[in-house]
Amino acid sequence: MSQPALSSTPRTELRRGRARGVSDRNALYEVLDAGMICHLGVVVDGTPRVIPTAYGRIGDVLYVHGSTGARSLRDAPAQDVCVTVTHLDGIVLGRSVFHHSVNYRCAMIYGTPRLVTDPDEVLAGLRAIIERLAPGQWDAARRPTRKELAATAVVAIPLDEASVKIRQGPPVDEEDDYSLDVWAGVVPVRQVLGEPVPDPLLPPGIPVPRHVAALATTGDLR
Amino acid sequence: MSQPALSSTPRTELRRGRARGVSDRNALYEVLDAGMICHLGVVVDGTPRVIPTAYGRIGDVLYVHGSTGARSLRDAPAQDVCVTVTHLDGIVLGRSVFHHSVNYRCAMIYGTPRLVTDPDEVLAGLRAIIERLAPGQWDAARRPTRKELAATAVVAIPLDEASVKIRQGPPVDEEDDYSLDVWAGVVPVRQVLGEPVPDPLLPPGIPVPRHVAALATTGDLR
Numbered sequence: 001m002s003q004p005a006l007s008s009t010p011r012t013e014l015r016r017g018r019a020r021g022v023s024d025r026n027a028l029y030e031v032l033d034a035g036m037i038c039h040l041g042v043v044v045d046g047t048p049r050v051i052p053t054a055y056g057r058i059g060d061v062l063y064v065h066g067s068t069g070a071r072s073l074r075d076a077p078a079q080d081v082c083v084t085v086t087h088l089d090g091i092v093l094g095r096s097v098f099h100h101s102v103n104y105r106c107a108m109i110y111g112t113p114r115l116v117t118d119p120d121e122v123l124a125g126l127r128a129i130i131e132r133l134a135p136g137q138w139d140a141a142r143r144p145t146r147k148e149l150a151a152t153a154v155v156a157i158p159l160d161e162a163s164v165k166i167r168q169g170p171p172v173d174e175e176d177d178y179s180l181d182v183w184a185g186v187v188p189v190r191q192v193l194g195e196p197v198p199d200p201l202l203p204p205g206i207p208v209p210r211h212v213a214a215l216a217t218t219g220d221l222r
Numbered sequence: 223m224s225q226p227a228l229s230s231t232p233r234t235e236l237r238r239g240r241a242r243g244v245s246d247r248n249a250l251y252e253v254l255d256a257g258m259i260c261h262l263g264v265v266v267d268g269t270p271r272v273i274p275t276a277y278g279r280i281g282d283v284l285y286v287h288g289s290t291g292a293r294s295l296r297d298a299p300a301q302d303v304c305v306t307v308t309h310l311d312g313i314v315l316g317r318s319v320f321h322h323s324v325n326y327r328c329a330m331i332y333g334t335p336r337l338v339t340d341p342d343e344v345l346a347g348l349r350a351i352i353e354r355l356a357p358g359q360w361d362a363a364r365r366p367t368r369k370e371l372a373a374t375a376v377v378a379i380p381l382d383e384a385s386v387k388i389r390q391g392p393p394v395d396e397e398d399d400y401s402l403d404v405w406a407g408v409v410p411v412r413q414v415l416g417e418p419v420p421d422p423l424l425p426p427g428i429p430v431p432r433h434v435a436a437l438a439t440t441g442d443l444r
Contacts, residue, residue: 036411037310037324039261041270048263048270050306052328084272088259088413091355093434096364098374100352102259106274130322133313134409141404142318152320170421182363183428185420187356187437189258191310194410199392206405212315215409 027164031107032057032085036133040064041082055083056128060159062109063116063125068153083109083157091187094171095180101167103186109162116154125154136211192217249386253329254279254307258355262286263304277305278350282381284331285338285347290375305331305379313409316393317402323389325408331384338376347376358433414439 038055041048056063062083090103116122127138144152171184193215196208260277263270278285284305312325338344349360366374393406415437418430 036313037308037326039263039272039274039306039308041261041263041272041304043265043268043270046265047302047332048265048272048304050261050263050270050272050304050330052261052306052308052326054324080269082263082270082272084261084274086259086261086274090419091258091415091437093356093359093418094363096366096370097348097352097360098364098366098370100355100359100363102276102355104259104274108272110269126319130319133322133324134315137315137322138319141316141322142399142402144318144320148318148320170419170423177364178423179425180364181428183418183420183431183434184424185418185430185434187418187434188416189413190416191411191413193313194412196315196405197312197392197408197410199406199408201392201400202406203401206403208407209405212405212407212409215313 024164027166028107028159028162029057031087031105031164031166032062033132034087034105035085038062038064038083038085041084043079054129054133055085056125056130056132057159058124058128062111062157062159063128063154064157065126065129065152065154068151080110080112081157083111087191088189089168090189092167092171093184093187095173095177095182095184099171099173099177101171103168103189104166106165107162108165109157109159111157111159111161113155113157116156119149121156122149122152122154125156126152134212134215136209136214140209140211246386249388250329250381250384251279253309253327253386253388254284255354256309256327257307260284260286260305260307263306265301276351276355277307278347278352278354279381280346280350284333284379284381285350285376286379287348287351287374287376290373302332302334303379305333309413310411311390312411314389314393315406315409317395317399317404317406321393321395321399323393325390325411326388328387329384330387331379331381333379333381333383335377335379338378341371343378344371344374344376347378348374356434356437358431358436362431362433 037052040051040053053064085107087105088102089105092101092103094100116125130138170186195216196212259274262273262275275286307329309327310324314323314325316322338347352360392408417438418434
């Protein structure tokens, strides 16, 4: 736990639900390392655009990638972006409509993106993104050609300014409502990975690699 | 299928991956009605902010809610927002790093939010949000008091300007790569709901209502 605490800037200071804020850098890593897609917020022509995209993390840098032709990435380095990773963990059913909620873990990162130009960092960033989706795939799949790399933009966002919010547990109801004849509790939500489905064009005799088979989870809820 | 087609404006015209675009209004409804949280993008002090939040839909209007004290909602009516709902359906493992992808369904909505002031519409909007999380809960839980309503801001966003992108199926690899000795295919991803967990403070003798028990899914992947 020797990591520096998360920054508190006007953007990341939690105004609402302050009790749910977590100022531990390891909590940030945990939320990021448990996800596969983020929602990247950019401003284009004065209006916000929220784009789901894959991401990877190396230390205190988040990487996203896209086509060099994609406008949102091409414009992004000119201005700050917001990256949000959210895990929905449960539906919280209170005794009153007002106290319904969801259990979740959420990380929000603000930063000025940097277009990665160093070839080694481009490869490292791409590797982090692929390995986030499927650990082991970088070594299994064919590496990018020079032409493929030229068509790929990799953007780095520093994890300097971030906030983490976590809500877990049962509903918090009004004192008077606890005696109501209304069921209250949590319906857990979980993302599960299923058995790998081979590409119909896969030649016979290529088995599911161990690192891919390992992705499938049991479907049991924790 | 008598719905009007989705609009094509400069913001919703799909520049990248055009083949994945869907211009059917029913597809928009399906993506929205399959989700529980959206990512709401607003611009605050010139920078984007991406906030996960619950939502509901009534016809061609999307509703989100929040505290009347939350800055993102308070400021939202002054400017356009972007609402994105994403379902991650699979990890697409190609034969090359370059052709890795994810299967997903994604709706992006642009619009000028309207702060709902009509009391009936406030209730209808809240009901839509609650019922999206847990159908049947509106009639089961205590309705909001006047004080609770005063603390709740409901915002309506018209579904006039939206795009839907869907990617499903196996990887699409380079012709030369199909002969490689590399496994390729899809690892399905699904969100599952588990058995309801009663609030520890629930008095004995209050059974899980049928509409709550019905939320739990089997955990089987489709």
